[in-house]
Amino acid sequence: MSKIVAMAAKDIRILFRDKLGFFFTVFFPLMMAIFFGAMFANLSRGPANIPVALVDEDRTAGSERFVTRLEAAGGLELEQLPREQALEQVRRGQTAVMVTLSPGFGAAMDNPFQTTPRVELAVDPTQFAAAGMTRGILLEVAGAELQALMTDSARIQATNDRNRRLIEQFTPPSAARDDFLTFIELSSRVSTLVEQLGLDGNATGAVAGGFGPPLEIGQTEVQAEQRGPTNSYASSFPQAMLWVLIGGSVSFSMSIAIERSRGTLMRLLVSPITTRHLLAAKGLACLTTTLVTSTALITLGVTVFGVKPTSYPLLALALLCASICFCGIMMALSVIGKTEQAAAGVGWGLALPFSMLGGGMVPLFLMPEWMQLLGNISPMKWTLVAYEGAIWRGFTLTEMLAPCAVLVGIGVVAFAIGARNLRWHTG
Amino acid sequence: MLLFDHVSKSFGDLRAVDDLSFELEAGEVFGLLGPNGAGKTTAINMAVGLLEPDEGVVRFAGETFDRDPREAENRQALGLAPQSIALYEEISSADNLRFFGRLHGLKGPDLEERVSACLDFADLTDVRKKSVSKYSGGMKRRLNLAVAIVHDPDLVLLDEPTVGVDPQSRNAIFDRVEQLRDDGKQIVYTTHYMEEAQRLCDRVAIMDRGRLMALDTVRALIEAHGGPGKLAVQTGDKESIHDTTDPLGTLAQLQERETVEHFQYRPPDLETVFLNLTGRALRD
Numbered sequence: 001m002s003k004i005v006a007m008a009a010k011d012i013r014i015l016f017r018d019k020l021g022f023f024f025t026v027f028f029p030l031m032m033a034i035f036f037g038a039m040f041a042n043l044s045r046g047p048a049n050i051p052v053a054l055v056d057e058d059r060t061a062g063s064e065r066f067v068t069r070l071e072a073a074g075g076l077e078l079e080q081l082p083r084e085q086a087l088e089q090v091r092r093g094q095t096a097v098m099v100t101l102s103p104g105f106g107a108a109m110d111n112p113f114q115t116t117p118r119v120e121l122a123v124d125p126t127q128f129a130a131a132g133m134t135r136g137i138l139l140e141v142a143g144a145e146l147q148a149l150m151t152d153s154a155r156i157q158a159t160n161d162r163n164r165r166l167i168e169q170f171t172p173p174s175a176a177r178d179d180f181l182t183f184i185e186l187s188s189r190v191s192t193l194v195e196q197l198g199l200d201g202n203a204t205g206a207v208a209g210g211f212g213p214p215l216e217i218g219q220t221e222v223q224a225e226q227r228g229p230t231n232s233y234a235s236s237f238p239q240a241m242l243w244v245l246i247g248g249s250v251s252f253s254m255s256i257a258i259e260r261s262r263g264t265l266m267r268l269l270v271s272p273i274t275t276r277h278l279l280a281a282k283g284l285a286c287l288t289t290t291l292v293t294s295t296a297l298i299t300l301g302v303t304v305f306g307v308k309p310t311s312y313p314l315l316a317l318a319l320l321c322a323s324i325c326f327c328g329i330m331m332a333l334s335v336i337g338k339t340e341q342a343a344a345g346v347g348w349g350l351a352l353p354f355s356m357l358g359g360g361m362v363p364l365f366l367m368p369e370w371m372q373l374l375g376n377i378s379p380m381k382w383t384l385v386a387y388e389g390a391i392w393r394g395f396t397l398t399e400m401l402a403p404c405a406v407l408v409g410i411g412v413v414a415f416a417i418g419a420r421n422l423r424w425h426t427g
Numbered sequence: 428m429l430l431f432d433h434v435s436k437s438f439g440d441l442r443a444v445d446d447l448s449f450e451l452e453a454g455e456v457f458g459l460l461g462p463n464g465a466g467k468t469t470a471i472n473m474a475v476g477l478l479e480p481d482e483g484v485v486r487f488a489g490e491t492f493d494r495d496p497r498e499a500e501n502r503q504a505l506g507l508a509p510q511s512i513a514l515y516e517e518i519s520s521a522d523n524l525r526f527f528g529r530l531h532g533l534k535g536p537d538l539e540e541r542v543s544a545c546l547d548f549a550d551l552t553d554v555r556k557k558s559v560s561k562y563s564g565g566m567k568r569r570l571n572l573a574v575a576i577v578h579d580p581d582l583v584l585l586d587e588p589t590v591g592v593d594p595q596s597r598n599a600i601f602d603r604v605e606q607l608r609d610d611g612k613q614i615v616y617t618t619h620y621m622e623e624a625q626r627l628c629d630r631v632a633i634m635d636r637g638r639l640m641a642l643d644t645v646r647a648l649i650e651a652h653g654g655p656g657k658l659a660v661q662t663g664d665k666e667s668i669h670d671t672t673d674p675l676g677t678l679a680q681l682q683e684r685e686t687v688e689h690f691q692y693r694p695p696d697l698e699t700v701f702l703n704l705t706g707r708a709l710r711d
């Protein structure tokens with residue numbers, strides 16, 4: 001055992017002396033994490049951009065006026081859609097909130113004394129922040145609409161005339177009826193009175209506020225099937241940790257090729273250790289390096305970049321399984337690439353397309369469906385599924401077992417292929 | 428100590444080692460002499476368990492030669508200095524020695540003692556902390572040799588230890604081989620330089636194209652296969668070369684006829700032995 005540890009320690013030491021290996025195993029992934037995290041942070045976190053699917057089922061002048069005002073208010077990225085389509089978008093996580101204006105909304109907007117206008121929200125429960133902001137903007141716009149109504153003498157006069165006619169027509173004369181007619185009469189003069197008192201717009205708003213909340217908001221929850229991470233670093237760090245594995249496996253497969261071409265592999269095989277010990281040592285060195293580097297990386301993500309893994313035990317499991325997978329791949333690579341250059345060429349030549357497919361370059365949830373399907377052959381994909389499962393997808397243990405089993409399976413098969421075909425000479 | 432019994436090894440159609448048999452005797456330096464491609468390295472690789480013979484057996488140690496070098500623990504008793512330098516260039520000579528010492532089960536003060544003894548042996552104590560990549564070719568050669576003996580093996584196999592080394596470093600390596608022999612090690616020494624075999628080896632096995640051509644002490648080989656020596660004589664402005672086994676007699680005969688101004692006698696050597704055995708020169 002101490003011989004295995006001595007060999008593994010030597011490998012790790014040499015890796016960290018090798019500037020290129022160190023770069024690809026440690027620095028490159030770190031840069032990826034920060035670069036892509038920051039990039040997507042800017043792309044997706046613009047403060048004025050909550051995607052909202054708007055369903056206008058009223059289609060009156062009143063509802064259209066409200067929509068125009070909502071668009072002008074900013075803060076929301078409105079898309080008018082039919083009901084089914086809007087709901088689908090929320091389910092897919094493409095839209096944070098769906099806002100429905102039911103029939104009668106415009107009429108209620110025009111006559112706030114009769115019924116408070118009402119909108120319906122459908123949101124994914126994880127998007128509570130977006131929902132909250134949407135509510136705020138809706139209330140603000142409704143308030144402004146009410147305020148406009150109060151200060152638009154012509155419109156309020158028309159409404160008051162209609163209300164007076166209705167009351168006179170259907171209610172028998174009484175003191176209460178007279179009082180109410182006086183109230184309607186006075187309310188038509190609010191704007192004139194405000195003007196005479198020399199008050200500003202805020203006062204009109206206060207008057208309008210006297211009628212109670214300008215808008216009632218109903219909310220239902222729609223469970224999104226697939227949601228994106230809440231923090232863009234939560235998706236860039238799993239990718240960076242994947243690159244730790246890729247860099248580590250290529251570096252170690254190169255280290256075997258280097259030992260072969262330098263003749264030290266021959267020396268190892270002549271010493272009184274078995275081939276099995278030698279392979280165990282290589283695997284241990286690779287595993288230790290990838291585990292330590294990945295752990296350091298995610299620790300940085302948690303402490304500095306606000307990544308909040310949903311489960312630390314599952315993350316540890318995912319890390320271990322993915323490391324096993326890539327250390328197995330490392331063995332297989334070292335057999336294909338006999339020389340240092342060949343090992344590097346084979347390693348990076350396979351790493352790039354497979355990680356492209358597996359979501360190592362562009363986050364999986366942004367890729368078209370056919371590509372996500374094809375990505376199933378990529379160990380990088382399963383690594384990301386496992387990492388993301390533990391970091392932001394909130395996997396259960398059962399959900400985690402599938403990617404972990406695939407990863408360990410690939411690792412064991414690749415290691416066996418590599419171990420069987422290990423040769424000490426290049427010929 | 429080491430036994431080859433009708434050992435053959437082929438690579439594809441090429442018979443790299445063909446029916447090779449020999450047995451090392453106690454305390455000797457055993458030479459494997461042959462041109463490039465003779466099969467020396469292949470034989471060494473079978474001796475240390477890197478290659479498995481196609482036919483025959485390789486065994487070492489013990490009265491009955493029952494240990495197979497293919498089994499890991501049996502290799503504790505042997506040390507190999509490979510033909511091409513095999514070292515970790517990124518780390519220092521001391522760390523190389525330490526690492527290979529650990530691989531052979533050394534630890535603690537025993538390890539440190541062996542490491543400094545080997546640094547001394549290789550004359551690298553002053554540069555023990557420098558990384559090997561900064562060493563000269565001769566220094567690397569000496570370290571390559573020292574690493575083979577860090578665990579104090581009984582049998583040391585040196586595969587062309589002087590290739591690509593300047594004459595001064597070459598002499599230094601000869602000294603070290605003699606030192607090892609004096610320490611009681613058994614040594615297998617391969618070379619394609621006949622002077623080295625002649626100077627260092629007690630017995631020499633001459634190999635060509637995988638086959639063992641002759642095996643004996645240097646003197647016996649020359650007696651058996653050396654043939655006549657060469658006597659070069661200058662008389663006036665005429666020079667002549669005479670093959671002879673009795674240079675003094677031949678010289679006396681010549682002097683009866685004319686005045687010999689200069690003469691030079693070259694006795695038969697391993698080079699001539701090889702030429703007579705194979706019909707070809709040892710050197711390409």
Ligand SMILES: Nc1ncnc2c1ncn2[C@@H]1O[C@H](COP(=O)(O)OP(=O)(O)O)[C@@H](O)[C@H]1O
Nearest residue numbers: 425427438443462463464465466467468469470
């Ligand atoms: N691994 C190998 N694969 C194929 N041919 C080899 C291999 N090793 C050696 N040979 C061939 O076997 C012959 C003997 O080689 P080698 O034992 O290295 O000779 P030497 O050490 O005496 O120069 C050579 O012709 C060489 O090309």
Ligand SMILES: [Mg+2]
Nearest residue numbers: 467468510587
């Ligand atoms: Mg050779």
